[in-house]
Amino acid sequence: DQQVKQNSPSLSVQEGRISILNCDYTNSMFDYFLWYKKYPAEGPTFLISISSIKDKNEDGRFTVFLNKSAKHLSLHIVPSQPGDSAVYFCAASEDNAGNMLTFGGGTRLMVKP
Amino acid sequence: KAGVTQTPRYLIKTRGQQVTLSCSPISGHRSVSWYQQTPGQGLQFLFEYFSETQRNKGNFPGRFSGRQFSNSRSEMNVSTLELGDSALYLCASRWGGSGTEAFFGQGTRLTVV
Numbered sequence: 001d002q003q004v005k006q007n008s009p010s011l012s013v014q015e016g017r018i019s020i021l022n023c024d025y026t027n028s029m030f031d032y033f034l035w036y037k038k039y040p041a042e043g044p045t046f047l048i049s050i051s052s053i054k055d056k057n058e059d060g061r062f063t064v065f066l067n068k069s070a071k072h073l074s075l076h077i078v079p080s081q082p083g084d085s086a087v088y089f090c091a092a093s094e095d096n097a098g099n100m101l102t103f104g105g106g107t108r109l110m111v112k113p
Numbered sequence: 114k115a116g117v118t119q120t121p122r123y124l125i126k127t128r129g130q131q132v133t134l135s136c137s138p139i140s141g142h143r144s145v146s147w148y149q150q151t152p153g154q155g156l157q158f159l160f161e162y163f164s165e166t167q168r169n170k171g172n173f174p175g176r177f178s179g180r181q182f183s184n185s186r187s188e189m190n191v192s193t194l195e196l197g198d199s200a201l202y203l204c205a206s207r208w209g210g211s212g213t214e215a216f217f218g219q220g221t222r223l224t225v226v
Contacts, residue, residue, distance in 0.1 A: 034214060034215075036217075041219070042219055042220075043203050043217030043218050043219050043220050044156075044203070044217045046214040046215065046216065049214055089156065099144070099146070099161055099168065099169050099207075100146075100169045100171070101146075101148075101156075101158060103148075103156035103157075104155070105155045106155065
């Protein structure tokens, strides 16, 4: 049973436009959420996180939105750049400490010049 | 500041053998977690060590084990290797406190033949 799901395996966006990556979860005990970016042959790189007490967190071009009632979070990248092309994973943790991360299956983002 | 270092980067083993992978966390980080990434199952949590003690464990068989040394370096061991153990094994380093993100190494690509 997948507790964290990223239903879109891939997303293609034009440079300069907004990229929206979505993530759904089923475990109501999750209270800390993170987004990671992964390039081939490298480990995941932390992007941004959000605690369940918030509904929005912003860091530069990256904004994460959390809708607890819908058990849904999304990552917005504005404006998208070709260097953003990578696989994006959302992850969740039950203990607000980032331990035991449960990952989604990933979404491959392609930003076209 | 040096990142998370995993050795070796690539490994080929035969079914039935055992293997030991190594992870050196970021200096000052006391938490080391291990994850397995496969095409079919995605990124899955194996276990976490904090101050030389296993703090959390994922749903993997007892063939998968680990340990952490006093300098926070960690090793994971897989005994009686199976073909299905072929995967990218990722180590993540955290300071260990609440709400701190995990920093990943580049991983060890294990192929079991």
